[in-house]
Amino acid sequence: MQIQSADPAAMANFYADTLDMSSRRLDSGDWLLEGPQRRVLVTSGADRALGFAAFACRDPHGLAAIRARVTAESAEILPSPSPLFGSDAFAVKDPDGNCIVFGLGQSETPRKGVRGPLQHLTLATRDPEAIERFYVGTLGFATSDYVRDETGRIMACWMRSNHEHHTLACFRKSVPGIDHHSYEAGDWSVIKDWCDRMGDRRIPIMWGPGRHGPGNNLFIFIEDPDRNWIEISAELEVVHDRAAQVWPHEEHTVNLWGRGILRQ
Numbered sequence: 001m002q003i004q005s006a007d008p009a010a011m012a013n014f015y016a017d018t019l020d021m022s023s024r025r026l027d028s029g030d031w032l033l034e035g036p037q038r039r040v041l042v043t044s045g046a047d048r049a050l051g052f053a054a055f056a057c058r059d060p061h062g063l064a065a066i067r068a069r070v071t072a073e074s075a076e077i078l079p080s081p082s083p084l085f086g087s088d089a090f091a092v093k094d095p096d097g098n099c100i101v102f103g104l105g106q107s108e109t110p111r112k113g114v115r116g117p118l119q120h121l122t123l124a125t126r127d128p129e130a131i132e133r134f135y136v137g138t139l140g141f142a143t144s145d146y147v148r149d150e151t152g153r154i155m156a157c158w159m160r161s162n163h164e165h166h167t168l169a170c171f172r173k174s175v176p177g178i179d180h181h182s183y184e185a186g187d188w189s190v191i192k193d194w195c196d197r198m199g200d201r202r203i204p205i206m207w208g209p210g211r212h213g214p215g216n217n218l219f220i221f222i223e224d225p226d227r228n229w230i231e232i233s234a235e236l237e238v239v240h241d242r243a244a245q246v247w248p249h250e251e252h253t254v255n256l257w258g259r260g261i262l263r264q
């Protein structure tokens, strides 16, 4: 993913040190942060704005299938803005104007470093119904879980593009943009290692540890210097095939262990 920032150098320093990533400046001026199975680009712009989100397909066949589906759905195919993909990559715009890129991974990520692949992006949107229609209907994601309010409106929605419970999610919120992005630590003991790393750096855990209802994943949240929310997660549900479930709009849904942050 590419995140915009008014101070990209400060963001690059934070991600390099806190999230155990190497940092280098590209010819484009973007900062590239790399760790094992995680890459983040930081570019100049408005704080907390999404430049683009990128999904790496496993093989050329999968990439071609998504392109064919997007074409069949009459959505516009745009050039990929990512310097990390090849010429076969392409982009689409979702109903909120978020730029979503699909391509094939071009190179290995570093092998050394604390475990935590970049696993999902959660959007904030005023129109979750339109977001779900686009990602499921146009792109072919599958919905794993909903939160609905008492009138039936979607308040949150988790969608998958592989066996993981969600790779893209959204919350209904008055200000659209990024809600958070998440790194998957795999198991609880690795989250503990991340917490110790944050403690050494005097970075407070702003939410958690807790366990989400939808996805059943353990989590902690921290903030970066621009106040983007960063999640570190483990034990995310593996979904092979099941109907989407509906959860109530209450704190317990988003944290089975205690205080929940309901978006507004």
Ligand SMILES: [Fe+2]
Residues within 6 Å of the ligand: 120, 122, 180, 181, 182, 231
């Ligand atoms: Fe998340």
